[in-house]
Amino acid sequence: MQKKLMLAVALGVAFAAGAIASEQRVTPKEAESMVKKGVAYIKATPRDKAMADITDPKGQFVDRELYLTVYQLDGTALAHGANAKFVGKNMIELRDANGKEHIRERMELAKTKAAFWQDFSFVNPVNKKIEPKQMYCELTDDKKLVVCGGIYKPGV
Template sequence: MKSKAVAAAAIAVGALWGTTALAAEPARVTAKEAETMVRKGVAYIKATPRDKAMADITDPKGAFVDRELYLTVYDMKGNALAHGANAKFVGKNLIELRDGNGKEHIRERMEMAKTKSTFWQDFTFLNPVTKKIEPKQMYCEKTPDELVVCGGIYKPA
């Protein structure tokens, strides 16, 4: 009788651990979620004083961060105005920043923004959730005042 109770308790604990393990790994962000977040950021920038908007977008606990999805905002010269994953980038010119494969992804992004108002870009970057360098697809929109607002999805390597 005692062994049945122990076995039942072990099964219950195992089931609980399984549920906890699944809850600890959030679902990956979708392309549609990234596009929606970027549009939300663009609308917020248009409706909010610039300094406040950039600070709010940079806030890692704010409305513009969801799991591994965060927004970045650059001017056309490659200056980071907001970065939801790394506030240390804000105020710096990152035009020569290279990804894990040596690609100057900020320079490429600014070149793409010269001819397109919306676009997707591929590169590799540190996923703030997994802490691994992973392939990333970034959706970007250029605002009428020449800001490039982006948010992306990571794909496991």
């Protein structure tokens, strides 16, 4: 009887931990909202300040595993909320863990769509694991910048 009770408690704790972990995950709606907020901010703020604020890992454009990236259409990163070392670098040839040139693909999609979702794999900044990622992107009104933010999907 004692073993069954301990097993039930252990399963309950494991279930609760899983429920808490899933609650902490970013939703597609949150990603879309953050990107829209970033696009509006870029439009209303001098570019240097906007890019610095979006790159700030403790700023308003980072929430759990969600962060924004901003690229020029040639693949040059202007802001990156998870890795400031990318800023100023042309990332067009960057490949994900599966060899996919996701930045190149993203820039090609941005040339034909004002808003889109993209799938690839990337390191989750919270747990440091490579996970499948879905990135929501919008082209700015002047059609010069691509603003993106994404969600991670563990165990997919």
